[in-house]
Amino acid sequence: xxxxxxxxxxxxxxxxxxxxLAFERTAALRAAIEVDLFRAxxxxxxxxAELARRCSASPRGVRILCDYLTIMGFLEKQxxxxxxxxxxxxxxxxxSPSCIASTARFLGSPLMLDPFNHLADIVRNxxxxxxxxxSVEPENPAWVEFAHSMAPMMAPMAGPLGExxxxxxxxxxxxLDIAAGHGLFGIEVAKRNxxxxxxxxxxxxxxxVAVANARKVGVADRYERLPGSAFEVDYGGPYDIVLLTNFxxxxxxxxxxxxxxxxxxxSRPGGRxxxxxxxxxxxxxxxxxxxxxxxxxxATTPTGDAYTFxxxxxxxxxAGFGNVTAHPVPMSPHTVVIGTAP
Amino acid sequence: xxxxxxxxxxxxxxxxxxxxLAFERTAALRAAIEVDLFRAxxxxxxxxAELARRCSASPRGVRILCDYLTIMGFLEKQxxxxxxxxxxxxxxxxxSPSCIASTARFLGSPLMLDPFNHLADIVRNxxxxxxxxxSVEPENPAWVEFAHSMAPMMAPMAGPLGExxxxxxxxxxxxLDIAAGHGLFGIEVAKRNxxxxxxxxxxxxxxxVAVANARKVGVADRYERLPGSAFEVDYGGPYDIVLLTNFxxxxxxxxxxxxxxxxxxxSRPGGRxxxxxxxxxxxxxxxxxxxxxxxxxxATTPTGDAYTFxxxxxxxxxAGFGNVTAHPVPMSPHTVVIGTAP
Numbered sequence: 001x002x003x004x005x006x007x008x009x010x011x012x013x014x015x016x017x018x019x020x021l022a023f024e025r026t027a028a029l030r031a032a033i034e035v036d037l038f039r040a041x042x043x044x045x046x047x048x049a050e051l052a053r054r055c056s057a058s059p060r061g062v063r064i065l066c067d068y069l070t071i072m073g074f075l076e077k078q079x080x081x082x083x084x085x086x087x088x089x090x091x092x093x094x095x096s097p098s099c100i101a102s103t104a105r106f107l108g109s110p111l112m113l114d115p116f117n118h119l120a121d122i123v124r125n126x127x128x129x130x131x132x133x134x135s136v137e138p139e140n141p142a143w144v145e146f147a148h149s150m151a152p153m154m155a156p157m158a159g160p161l162g163e164x165x166x167x168x169x170x171x172x173x174x175x176l177d178i179a180a181g182h183g184l185f186g187i188e189v190a191k192r193n194x195x196x197x198x199x200x201x202x203x204x205x206x207x208x209v210a211v212a213n214a215r216k217v218g219v220a221d222r223y224e225r226l227p228g229s230a231f232e233v234d235y236g237g238p239y240d241i242v243l244l245t246n247f248x249x250x251x252x253x254x255x256x257x258x259x260x261x262x263x264x265x266x267s268r269p270g271g272r273x274x275x276x277x278x279x280x281x282x283x284x285x286x287x288x289x290x291x292x293x294x295x296x297x298x299a300t301t302p303t304g305d306a307y308t309f310x311x312x313x314x315x316x317x318x319a320g321f322g323n324v325t326a327h328p329v330p331m332s333p334h335t336v337v338i339g340t341a342p
Numbered sequence: 343x344x345x346x347x348x349x350x351x352x353x354x355x356x357x358x359x360x361x362x363l364a365f366e367r368t369a370a371l372r373a374a375i376e377v378d379l380f381r382a383x384x385x386x387x388x389x390x391a392e393l394a395r396r397c398s399a400s401p402r403g404v405r406i407l408c409d410y411l412t413i414m415g416f417l418e419k420q421x422x423x424x425x426x427x428x429x430x431x432x433x434x435x436x437x438s439p440s441c442i443a444s445t446a447r448f449l450g451s452p453l454m455l456d457p458f459n460h461l462a463d464i465v466r467n468x469x470x471x472x473x474x475x476x477s478v479e480p481e482n483p484a485w486v487e488f489a490h491s492m493a494p495m496m497a498p499m500a501g502p503l504g505e506x507x508x509x510x511x512x513x514x515x516x517x518l519d520i521a522a523g524h525g526l527f528g529i530e531v532a533k534r535n536x537x538x539x540x541x542x543x544x545x546x547x548x549x550x551v552a553v554a555n556a557r558k559v560g561v562a563d564r565y566e567r568l569p570g571s572a573f574e575v576d577y578g579g580p581y582d583i584v585l586l587t588n589f590x591x592x593x594x595x596x597x598x599x600x601x602x603x604x605x606x607x608x609s610r611p612g613g614r615x616x617x618x619x620x621x622x623x624x625x626x627x628x629x630x631x632x633x634x635x636x637x638x639x640x641a642t643t644p645t646g647d648a649y650t651f652x653x654x655x656x657x658x659x660x661a662g663f664g665n666v667t668a669h670p671v672p673m674s675p676h677t678v679v680i681g682t683a684p
């Protein structure tokens with residue numbers, strides 16, 4: 001929750017008003033991305049009338065939207081002209097290589113939005129109102145969208161994760177990438193180690209995205225598909241590295257332990273299981289982004305959560321892993337947790 | 343937008359992630375109000391299991407919701423127990439006389455929410471996707487909800503507005519309260535001046551709420567109904583004071599001028615027209631709450647806006663008012679603007 005977070009010292013009705021209208025911020029940023037406003041601003045500073053022309057939108061709509069984006073820090077306004085901020089130039093202009101505007105698609109998908117229209121019911125009943133297993137329903141097409149649209153946000157994590165996973169390992173290594181999604185994490189290992197072979201596990205339609213990404217960077221010949229459920233398919237192996245990225249948070253601890261036992265059984269002695277997760281502090285209310293992620297899991301899954309390091313460590317240990325260590329990813333809300341198979 | 347607002351200095355993907363998930367904050371606060379969590383917390387600090395019992399909700403749901411509310415500043419957590427913050431004690435616990443939790447009903451009504459699901463279309467077309475005139479559609483039942491649920495948030499503004507409107511006036515005064523809503527503003531004038539007579543103008547079902555409020559404080563014998571549209575009914579008069587609270591922002595400037603001319607025609611020489619409005623600075627991007635309100639008007643009305651003081655002054659002057667002055671309401675995002683009839 002980044003900048004919006006505070007512990008109010010003095011009583012503040014403004015904080016309540018602000019929060020009850022926070023949905024407007026999401027809508028404003030999504031609308032700006034949808035009308036391609038950040039591309040239009042990137043064509044050069046301009047007033048609302050000119051930006052409206054560039055976007056084929058209305059001057060009233062663009063003027064009010066641009067003012068609102070300025071208030072939020074996504075544009076700068078000087079006199080009546082708008083220009084990029086550092087944030088919008090780097091992360092919202094589609095011509096920037098680090099643009100993450102596509103994340104609006106997954107984060108604004110019905111899977112993410114609908115349950116929040118019924119959050120009181122979810123709090124009463126303790127589980128998602130989505131049908132079946134919610135976001136973890138087998139073959140949920142949302143994960144194809146995830147693989148496509150969340151890759152740019154996850155890309156900066158691939159380097160640090162790859163480095164940690166490979167640390168001290170050289171020569172031929174066999175890698176299992178569970179819930180591969182966009183595939184960027186397994187692909188990163190393949191890029192860093194030319195003798196690495198990667199088995200990517202996910203639903204078949206999702207693996208299409210991962211394989212396409214592996215082709216783009218020339219590692220497809222060392223990239224194998226293992227379609228299906230992580231709980232059901234035979235992993236093969238043994239593996240030197242198993243990647244479990246953005247996955248455990250969907251399940252309750254016993255289910256995570258079951259999965260980790262299966263991972264351990266498929267690991268070579270000394271093999272590593274590396275998870276990438278939102279890991280809140282033990283107080284579960286800090287830092288804001290990892291701690292706040294728990295609510296997303298409440299809303300969209302039957303039993304998922306954002307687990308603390310001590311919880312993850314216990315799961316790893318119950319599954320037979322030792323030497324469990326946490327590695328916060330610099331400049332990111334994510335943490336890599338690594339355990340070693342006996 | 344209060345605490346969530348910033349101008350990003352360094353590029354920040356976290357600000358984008360935070361904004362794309364800001365709708366979760368709104369949902370969390372609304373869910374907490376709906377399951378009556380703040381009443382439960384007010385019964386004494388407790389852990390999630392105990393609060394879940396008090397709310398007849400699930401321990402998982404309440405635990406995760408309470409952590410999220412703690413991150414936002416609406417609860418404090420010590421060890422595993424949650425207690426009120428100054429803000430939740432004063433403004434969210436239903437037993438507090440200053441509780442404004444009911445505002446979640448109007449701010450979370452379909453009138454407010456639905457257009458934001460189509461904001462890109464609204465930006466393209468420049469007007470609300472709501473049918474007809476949107477929130478200003480004649481007899482829109484949303485204004486009954488507004489009158490009921492927004493009164494507690496508006497109540498603190500009544501004193502300052504009443505004081506400004508009556509300043510220097512004593513003895514018998516006649517007051518027209520246009521778009522009276524909950525009626526609190528006209529009622530405040532009646533409370534402060536026992537010789538004041540108030541004519542309250544609004545749609546008939548809304549006036550039921552205003553009259554009930556007038557009865558509660560014993561001024562109903564000096565409180566008269568004028569049901570209908572502010573643009574159509576005969577105001578009568580002449581009036582010493584005309585109140586125009588939270589009304590002009592729904593319309594474009596020519597429509598506001600038309601209305602103000604009608605107000606002037608019904609005013610005694612020297613009579614005052616007092617508006618209560620969100621008035622942004624001339625840059626239209628500060629302060630955050632008044633400036634951000636413009637987006638709500640884009641989404642919910644065909645031509646409304648949050649007007650700057652210079653825009654309001656010009657409307658007043660075009661309508662024939664002089665001596666137009668702005669009076670920011672202390673500790674509030676609102677401003678009172680007063681003009682004097684010739």
